[in-house]
Amino acid sequence: METKVIKVSADNICEAVNEAAEEIKKGNVVGIPTETVYGLGANALDTEAVKKIFLAKGRPQDNPLIVHISSFGELFPLVKEVPKEAEMLAEKFWPGPLTMIMPKSDKIPDSVCGGLDTVAVRMPSHPVMREIIRSSGVPIAAPSANISGSPSPTNAHYVYEDMKGKIPLIIDGGESEVGVESTVITLAENPPRLLRPGGITHSELESVLGKVDIDKAVLSQLENGQKASSPGMKYKHYAPETKVVIVKGSLDKYLEFISGKNEKIVSLCFEGEEEKIPFETVTYGKIDDSSSQAHRLFDALREVDRKGADIVYARCPSEEGVGLAVYNRLLRSAAFDVVEVY
Numbered sequence: 428m429e430t431k432v433i434k435v436s437a438d439n440i441c442e443a444v445n446e447a448a449e450e451i452k453k454g455n456v457v458g459i460p461t462e463t464v465y466g467l468g469a470n471a472l473d474t475e476a477v478k479k480i481f482l483a484k485g486r487p488q489d490n491p492l493i494v495h496i497s498s499f500g501e502l503f504p505l506v507k508e509v510p511k512e513a514e515m516l517a518e519k520f521w522p523g524p525l526t527m528i529m530p531k532s533d534k535i536p537d538s539v540c541g542g543l544d545t546v547a548v549r550m551p552s553h554p555v556m557r558e559i560i561r562s563s564g565v566p567i568a569a570p571s572a573n574i575s576g577s578p579s580p581t582n583a584h585y586v587y588e589d590m591k592g593k594i595p596l597i598i599d600g601g602e603s604e605v606g607v608e609s610t611v612i613t614l615a616e617n618p619p620r621l622l623r624p625g626g627i628t629h630s631e632l633e634s635v636l637g638k639v640d641i642d643k644a645v646l647s648q649l650e651n652g653q654k655a656s657s658p659g660m661k662y663k664h665y666a667p668e669t670k671v672v673i674v675k676g677s678l679d680k681y682l683e684f685i686s687g688k689n690e691k692i693v694s695l696c697f698e699g700e701e702e703k704i705p706f707e708t709v710t711y712g713k714i715d716d717s718s719s720q721a722h723r724l725f726d727a728l729r730e731v732d733r734k735g736a737d738i739v740y741a742r743c744p745s746e747e748g749v750g751l752a753v754y755n756r757l758l759r760s761a762a763f764d765v766v767e768v769y
């Protein structure tokens with residue numbers, strides 16, 4: 428299959444949106460831009476279309492998808508009932524990088540939810556994505572548009588790299604602004620629990636809901652046989668081809684640690700540190716700015732593979748605020764391999 432890429436501009440936005448909506452109405456999968464990362468979208472109410480998403484990604488069937496809507500009213504048919512917490516959070520954070528999990532209605536096919544009795548719903552803020560949902564007239568199921576396991580794509584070029592020949596159309600809506608996937612919270616439990624950190628922080632959630640638990644799997648590896656609350660958490664994720672090790676400690680200690688190594692090293696470091704590091708470097712944002720790190724991380728993880736190194740030693744980000752999302756993704760890309768050098 429040939430994969431067409433349409434770059435959206437002020438002149439062609441209507442045609443681009445219409446073409447994407449037509450493919451989705453036909454039951455096909457389209458690469459679509461969102462403010463977090465690019466998605467692989469299909470009609471969430473069409474079991475055959477949803478199957479094509481799993482096929483294109485090589486995704487395990489038990490890993491459920493997020494359903495994307497363009498207005499709050501579209502939530503009602505998808506869930507058993509709309510909890511008051513969902514209204515409060517939507518008021519403050521929708522449209523935006525927040526996904527809420529609620530008990531599902533019968534309208535959602537089981538294949539979307541990996542057989543669970545809950546559904547994850549998000550209202551994205553990217554204007555092109557919102558128009559595509561509106562024009563399709565259906566809720567859109569969309570996982571990140573990467574091949575299962577590799578870093579999520581933050582631009583249309585990376586979607587093309589992973590999906591060429593597998594889907595008919597990619598809509599290029601520019602670089603994703605946030606750069607990591609949405610925050611996922613389950614409201615199907617009391618207190619609500621953060622399953623995946625993202626652009627909306629734990630403290631922002633608590634400012635609306637009061638106490639919000641943080642799932643154990645956010646910062647630690649599930650042990651064999653442990654059940655994942657969010658099935659996506661149990662799979663290897665975001666990993667470049669090159670092995671990644673996180674080095675926790677000051678820049679001086681980091682420099683000491685890597686200086687004795689004989690391997691071909693790429694240093695994944697913060698902006699401005701390059702000149703001190705006697706190896707190839709790839710930067711991911713500023714040391715004191717977690718949002719800039721989130722924006723850069725997945726791009727940087729794809730970039731390190733182009734350096735042909737044996738190993739990546741990554742500087743460790745802060746875990747505060749949006750930093751929790753950055754650390755969560757980096758930990759998975761390193762398969763939880765962290766060295767402390769205090």
Ligand code: TXA
Pocket residue numbers: 461463464465466467490491492493524526528540543545546547549551569570571572607608609610611622623656657658659660
């Ligand atoms: O920002 C995002 O959320 C992007 C864009 C495209 O919207 N989408 C995304 O989808 O990241 P995906 O499929 O890559 O990640 C969805 C995560 C997975 O970890 C999945 O296990 C979890 O959400 N999830 C989905 N439905 C769930 C449910 N009913 N219960 C628990 N976890 C769920």
Ligand code: MG
Pocket residue numbers: 570571579
């Ligand atoms: Mg994903």
